[in-house]
Amino acid sequence: MDVFILLLEGIFVSFEPLNLGLLVFGCLIGLFVGAMPGLGSVNGVAILIPITFIIPPTAAIIFLAAVYYGAMYGGAISSVMLGIPGASTAVATVFDGRPLAVKGEAMTALTAAAVGSFVGGTVSVILFTLFAPPLAEVALRFNAPETFALMVMAFATFVGLGGDDVPKTIFSILIGLALSTIGLDLITGKPRLIFFNIPGFLHGINFLVLAIGIYGIGEMLWTLEETKGKVQMSKLSVNMKEVGRAFGALKKTIMAMNIGSFLGFFVGILPAAGATPASLMSYGITKQLSKNSKEFGSGVPAGVVAPECANNSASTGSMLPMLTLGIPGSPTTAILLGGMILWGLTPGPLLFTQEPEFVWGLIGSLYIANFFTLVLNIALIPAFLMVLRIPFAILAPVIFVLCVTGGYAPTQSLHDVWLMLLFGFAGYILRKLDYPVAPAVLSIVLGPLAEKALRQSLILSDGSMGIFFDMAEKPIAAIIMYIAIVLLIMPAFGPLYRKFFKKAQTT
């Protein structure tokens, strides 16, 4: 009952004129950002975070969450119309969305994507409302050792479940952590890693500099290479009368909606997973379980609904650990978490008691954003199709302008703009060589918090690392640490498992 009242209050907060205006604006920007190939929620949120400095934190998080949400809807538009995913989260949408569009049923695909996104979003936000308060209550009992153990587990998840090259993944985590140590030491106050005695390093490296560098500059370079400055949209007939027919076709997609919504939410909670694997897994499982599995890939609405349900559900799921534990569930929520620190908030369970308007305003806004994005998405499809015709050679310099101004604004230092360029170029090259970049962004955000928790824990234990593995004194920290160790060593068993499986098959 308490939750219901708090939720209602949150919904009222999101209906305040400033919040509602920013929510609708955020949904629109998110749809646009998601629809443009090369731009996704993480790029949109990273580039836009500097403009939230002048608005209250609640309005800021509502705006950025709406961008995040809108981008999940928008990703499907270019997947269907161009055959190019708007973001990695919409890769699976291409599999059946594009064939539907080629068959002349683009509107069916777009409607299926929008409705799927709405269902996934709604189910996940209900699950979020139910799970968040009890999880926050448990997390309130966490002290420094548990917090540090949780952060180690977040890093370990990238190694165990990320699916990327292990040394490269660990390198990415470590470089993010190393970058977060630049500046003044928390305890001794001594300057660390001040290269060439440049004073700009004394204030450390703002996570935004790395995030905008990698997801703004680096991503644009990547997309310029892929598209060579052009975006070609095939001529497809889009008939609004098809909307009704499209809704009829959705009757056969109930199973896809269930799989996408629930699987997406729980996969989204895991830090290394997020919306992309959630949508791919959801597509795969729906295909496996479907009676018409052979038709998947040739253009069936269920093949669009499953990944779209999952990516929206996962985006909400990834906010659960961010709000309750202070651990982001995706690169976008890592940036949101960094934003909370910039706005003067302390991420974690205390937010529920100290900043209820912020927390419940955000949760309430997710319900509203879900509705507005569905309506805007379907109503503005013709407008988005016009936007998709903008060549990248025009869009790219605008994004670069936003990156340069966004990189300068937080600290008003050109030093940070140079660093942002450096990270952008480095991120582009590393990404081409399959170095995952998301762990670095997560690490630079969590680095200072992890260092603080580690030092506090070691003071508590008189310098003994045993505090993290003591089942009698700190059982929660120990269990989390053991899970982290399992995750860290898991990739080593991959080849053994495959070898054993092959042997079993041949015998």
Next chain:
Amino acid sequence: MSVTNKITVKRAEIAVAVILALCSIALMIKSAENRITWNAEENMGAGFLPFYLSLGMLICTVLTIIKFVLKRSPQSKDDSPFIEVEAFKYIAVTIISLIILVLAIGYLGIYFSLIFFLAFYLRYFSSKSVLFISVFSLITPVLTFLFFEWLLKIPLPQGISEPLFYPVYDFMYS
């Protein structure tokens, strides 16, 4: 054979791994300027964490190099060009123009630098008319000014062009 064809994925992989290993060593040396030891009495030295994080980075790059030598990574067997010739043109011009943009910001100020950057970039890469490019290159910095200086009250660098903005500030704050 062009330069871009000579830089294969294979060569890029090993070159980047070696550069990252050298950077990790440099970070370790830099971290050692502070105390890198840790004990119960003195707690953690200021250089302890960066030193061991850099050591970890070095180990990871060495592992990447070993995987390369043993041909266990996909990149170690990939002889295709790291970047295609046409794409290289886009990337190189973009990187150089961005560097010149940031250099110019320190001297000319952001607004005039943006005009030149946008005009050059659009002229070079798009087939738009001179009129479109001129209007676009002028409107974008104006909107940037209004957004940051008027709405957000965040001053952006103006370099030698700063006196030109005094009348605008007088008008805005009078």
